Amino acid sequence: MVDFFNGFESGMGRDAGWESLGTVSIVTDSPRSGAYCARCNPVGTGTGFFHAAIPGFGAAETFVNPVATRFAFRANMLPASGPEMIHQLPGGELQIMPSGALKFYPTWEPLGRSIDGSNALSPGRWYVIEVFSPVSGNITIRFYPDGSNPSGDEIVWTLPHDQNLSGVVQIGKASDRNGNTVSFDYDDVHATDGVTGYLGDGKIIRIGGNASAPTKVCFSEEISLPSSAAFSIRIFRNDGVPT
Secondary structure, eight states, X not given: OOEEEEOSTTOSSXXXXXXXXXXXXXXXXXXSSSSOEEEEOOOTTOOEEEEEBOTTTOOBOOEESSEXXXXXXXXXXXXXXXXXXEEEETTEEEEEOTTSEEEEEESSOXXXXXXXXXXXXXXXXXEEEEEEEOSSSEEEEEEEEXXXXXXXXXXXXXXXXXXXXXXXXXXXXXXXXXXXXXXXXXXXXXXXXXXXXXXXXXXXXEEEOOTTSOSOOEEEEEEEOOSSSOOEEEEEETTSOBO
């Protein structure tokens, strides 16, 4: 089982658990949580993306269905003509259209058909996007504005047969689809396999020590945000050991 989460508070290098390619950067421009978020802003047919990696090595983590992913997403510049990729996981590729609506291409679709969402994401606003890709049944996708309760499913794809898939989790424009210049921001990424449904909302921050603190450099927190006022915190050391 892989349980990967990262909020870009420790950068985007291999030691931070990311492997990045193309036009990507860490920015401080109004992140959803903490002090940093990631930006993928390739020009034209260029690409810019990152994948969940084994810390310190850069090799991609391998996720096996059932897989659930959650990430905060902000479109600074939508594609001008035709959709572009924003996310990929075992089970399919998620794209965003010029209208701001989502489009999903499932892996197990021999005719190359896709399914479109009907609601649009507004540029310049943070949203939470969640995907659940099971072995059988329905692939489901939902999104909701930052600070709002989770909504109903935006996209539902019924699998024609079991999908025993494994692969990487990618965030950004990993493949060019229509030659669009885009700018996408990401934060609070969580990806897990071996689950039974959506992960739910959450924010990931970094706690850094000072000179008098313990020898561990930093901790990462996964803060769950239920609809009630209470919340829970999970704290892990950099080596992934729960404290």
